[in-house]
Amino acid sequence: MRGLERGRAGPVPPRLPDGRPADAESAGAPDADPEHVAELNERPFPPGEYPVVVVGTGPGGLQTSYYLTQLGVKHALISADEQPAGMFQRFPFFQRLVTWSKPHAPVDKRERRNEWYDWNSLLSEDPALRGSVIEFMDGSSYFPSRPEMEKGLVAFAERAKIVARYGCRWESTARAGDDFVLTTSDGEYRCSTLVFAIGMTQAWKPDIDGIELVPHYVEMKPAKEFAGKRVFIMGKRNSGFELADGLLPWAKQLILGSPRPAKLSIITHSTSGARARYMQPYEDNALGGGHFVLDAAIERIERTADGYRVHTSGTTKPGVMIFEVDEVVAGxxxxxxxxxxxxxxxxxxxxxxxxxxxxxxxxxTVPGVFFAGSITQGSIGLKKYGIPSNSAAVHGFRYNARVLAHHIAETRHGVKIERPSVEPGHVVPYLLDEATNAPELWNQQSYLARVLNVDRARGITDEGMVPLQHFVDAGGHDAVAITVETDGTGDIHPALYIRRDGTTVERVLPPNPLNDFGTSEHHAELTSALKPLID
Structure with missing residues (x-):
């Protein structure tokens, strides 16, 4: 049952911890920059001039800072919070994350492949730094609690010697020639490259008459205060269903309403849909359990002597519906x-x-300003089959942060990144092994791709993980990219993008019921597809 354990797809060249062939030159991690190691009674990164400034110490900021340091790029890391992972002191409201970390995975937590089973720990090529969230989990769930996630991120920051200037709030942004100037609560920072890793946790409400009367998810009060009440929840995505699931033991009746039908992850094949672990309210609705999940446009909300009156209009089933409820919450x-x-x-x-x-x-629109963390979902990608990236969550954007750090280091700060060579005879097993096992390709399907450049003079070089949209749109040398994708029927399979003489063609390899793409059939198909390119 090799596929169930995401086993290797056959003989491949020896590889470094990040998955590159072992013939790559590797200088290891650079010595810690003195500016990154502060005395306990000092605050690092005082206002001044730095090549790069990273704003934010959530998982996106920590991961970006880690890789910039590994690449030798000097930078200041500043944060309005008082410690790493500040958002996990507040969210999610009902404690447990929606992304899994499996303490008893089929592979050791120190292996690269374990990243597929551990969606919440940050990345490192040092096995000792991997799986930091898992070690704090108590085993009662494979969805970490907020405290477990927070402890894991703090431990990673401490062990990786990531330091930041905490309690330093970004206030405004200006230009000074070719540089940026950030005004903060501690003073001015000047740099040529800015990275904002500031999260997406600020409340947003649609323009609905009376919505200002309604508390948002971020203003949620304790669940026990909803005991015996009839509650209308605006929204049917993860935050709405999380609230409903958490209030089930308390509320007398729950009504979830929004104009469009609920999109469920098990139907859309995407974590952007409402996750299965929040589906008890949906099942109650389907089985007539007294709670309702409605497709209805919310037209206005009024306060009444006893609570709220919510005016709605059915969408999939037309008709006016008015609800008298005790509480309304905007999810x-x-x-x-x-x-x-x-x-x-x-x-x-x-x-x-x-x-x-x-x-x-x-x-x-503003060169030199970059984004990290959950904000990178603003880089949409190809969105094949209508499925978005996983960039809204740690298991997706941690890979974006590594790509970002390499891009900044090489294109803006003169760092030469070695491209390891790959022997022609190793290409097919290497690419199939990546399709079977590479967590980057599974966590960022149809978004990141393993790319090999083919040059008649220089040979075949491994370009690493590259945004698939860039590979498709930018053109360039002869090359092949491999990614993993899920199509509209739910089939999971490798997809090839072969660029030859300036033209890129796509070729889909067959699926496998155990997601093992190292079979003889896959070897034969990939060999045939690449023959014109690498012969």
């Missing part, structure tokens, strides 16, 4: 706290909730 989603960046020229979209970005997470 209507979140926005990015962009401050003055839109006025600074950063273009936004999605009702101004996200900054528009290039495939390498740079502002589409």
């Amino acid at each position: 209507t989603g979140f926005t990015t706290p962009l401050g003055d960046l839109p006025a600074f020229g950063v273009k936004t979209f999605y009702q101004n909730r996200l900054p528009a970005q290039t495939p390498f997470f740079q502002s589409a």
Whole structure:
């Protein structure tokens, strides 16, 4: 049952911990920069001039800082919070995350492949730094609690010697020639490259008459205060269903309403849909248990002597519905706290909730301004079969952070990144092994791809993980990219993008019931597809 354990797909060249062939030159991690190691009674990174400034110490900021340090890029890491992972002191409201970390996975937590089973720990090529969230989990669930997640991130920051200037709030942004100037609560920072890892946890409400009367998810009060009450929850995505699931033991009746039908992860094949672990309210609705999940446009909300009156209009089933309820909560989603960046020229979209970005997470309108963490969902990618990336969650954006750090280091700060060579005879087993086992390709399906460049003079070189949209759109040398995708029927399979003489063609390899793409059939198909390119 090799496929169930995501076993290897056959003989491949020896590889480094990040999955590259072992013939790559590797200098290891650089010595710690003195600016990154502060005395306990000092605050690091005082206001001043730095090549790069990273704002935010959630998982996106920590991961970006870690890889910038590994690449030798000097930078300041600043945060308004008082410690790493500040958001997990507040969210999710009902404690447990929606992303899994499996303490008893089929592979050791120190292996790269375990990242597929551990969606919440940050990345490192040092096995000792891997799986930091798992070690704090008590075994009662494979969805970490907020304290478990927080402890895991704090431990990673301490062990990786990531230091930051905490309690330093970004206030405004300006230009000074070719540089950026950040005004903060501690003073001014000047840099040529800015990275914002500021999360997407600010309350967002749609324009509905009376919605200002309604508390948002971020203002949620203790669940016991809903005991015996009739509650209307606005929204049917993860935050709405999380509230409903958590209130089931308390509320007399729950009504979830929004204009569109609920999108469930098990139907959409995407974590952007409402997750299965929150589906008890949905089942209650389906089985007539007294709770309701309705497709209804909310037209206005009024206060009454005893609570609220919610006026709605059915969408999939037309008709006016008016609800007299004790409580209303808006589970209507979140926005990015962009401050003055839109006025600074950063273009936004999605009702101004996200900054528009290039495939390498740079502002589409202000070069030199980059984004990390959950905001990188603003770099949409190809969105094949209508399925978005996993960039809204740690298991997706941690890989974006590594790609981002490499891109910044190489294109803006002169760091030469070695491209290891791959022997022609190793190409097919290597690519099939990546399709079977690479967590980057499974966690960021149809979004990141393993790319090999083919040059008649220099041979075949491994370009690492590259945004698939960039590979498809940018053109360049002869090359092959492999990714994993899930199609509209739910089939999971490898997809090849072969670029030859300036033309890129796509070829889909067959699925496998155990997701093992190292079979003789896959070897034969890939060998045939690549023959014109690497012969």
